[in-house]
Amino acid sequence: MGLSIRNVSKRYANGVQALHNVSLDIPPGMYGLLGPNGAGKSTLMRTLATLQAPDAGTIHLGDIDVVKQKEAVRQTLGYLPQEFGVYPKARAEDLLDYFAILKGIGNKSERRATVEHLLRQTNLWEVRRQKLGGFSGGMKQRFGVAVALLGQPKLLIVDEPTAGLDPAERVRFLNLLSELGENSVVILSTHIVEDVAELCTNMAIINQGRILLEASPLGAVAALTGRIWRKLTDKQALPALEQEHQIVSAKLLSGRTLVHVYSEEAPGSGFEPAEPDLEDVYFSALKGCFGEVNQQPKTVVAL
Incomplete structure (x- = not known):
């Protein structure tokens, strides 16, 4: 039922x-x-x-x-x-x-x-x-x-x-x-x-x-594979990053700011690929990124 x-x-x-x-x-x-x-x-x-x-x-x-x-x-x-x-x-x-x-x-x-x-x-x-x-x-x-x-x-x-x-x-x-x-x-x-x-x-x-x-949570996480990038930066640099990139989340880590961004390709110096999780899915959806994911034929996965 x-x-x-x-x-x-x-x-x-x-x-x-x-x-x-x-x-x-x-x-x-x-x-x-x-x-x-x-x-x-x-x-x-x-x-x-x-x-x-x-x-x-x-x-x-x-x-x-x-x-x-x-x-x-x-x-x-x-x-x-x-x-x-x-x-x-x-x-x-x-x-x-x-x-x-x-x-x-x-x-x-x-x-x-x-x-x-x-x-x-x-x-x-x-x-x-x-x-x-x-x-x-x-x-x-x-x-x-x-x-x-x-x-x-x-x-x-x-x-x-x-x-x-x-x-x-x-x-x-x-x-x-x-x-x-x-x-x-x-x-x-x-x-x-x-x-x-x-x-x-x-x-x-x-x-x-x-x-x-x-x-499905697993399907949504899989759809973000290769699209989430991270960088450890200073809080003062955050406004400039927000102008240049689609930031998914930013949180403190050991006194610095860990930024996750959504991008189809490497967003620039200092960024490294991040293994996506459901928190990335959540914030990406709130930011509207899944509209972009759904436009990519390779990512049509039980969403």
Whole structure:
């Protein structure tokens, strides 16, 4: 059961055009939606989760019309928003049991088995009797996944799930998500490139409400082979380089500035070829370089 999004647009009452004719084909498995803050990711996620209707376009989850059949979607939907609240004085197993009732699991023994399974799956069984107010950020995120997994959803949406997690919690959380992508459509909305690189077999890059690139991460990286060059320079030289070259990214390295540029050929003295990675793909897409890549016949690769 895949997800088909066609020409979806959304404008808010304040005049902000959050989505512009977004079209995507999302197969089962882990799918990354990558973009900066304010790119339209959360708007698209809320639309897919039936929390708001698009102004135009169609969305289908298999045979289900997401726009017209909201209740049918919600029966098979798991949604972990960017921010969600918990009852801090409630114990984890009690609150999950309560949400299971709301999800329609009325049989007590079935509900007890479901709660235990999900708490074990999210590695929260040993702390099931602790109050949620004492949970770390990562533990709360994993509890949110447990809630989202009630009812064995065919569509699971997680919005910026690793923001604010420490490195250890992030690894545990990503390992959990990777397991979930085996049987469902799992959409990971994030601005963290590493999350998509480590988890997703397919992805899209969105900015200002428009899809800039739809690709497999490996295919997109391969398309940049031979086009990314790097140079270690001083910060004062950066403005001149920006005038001469198409800079993809610039970051500090040992007190100096490491510049990555996009170019079809060696850009000049001091530059050396760089092995591209998904961060280069991300910034190249934001800079519009993939339009140039797509014009080259040799680089038409499952983008």
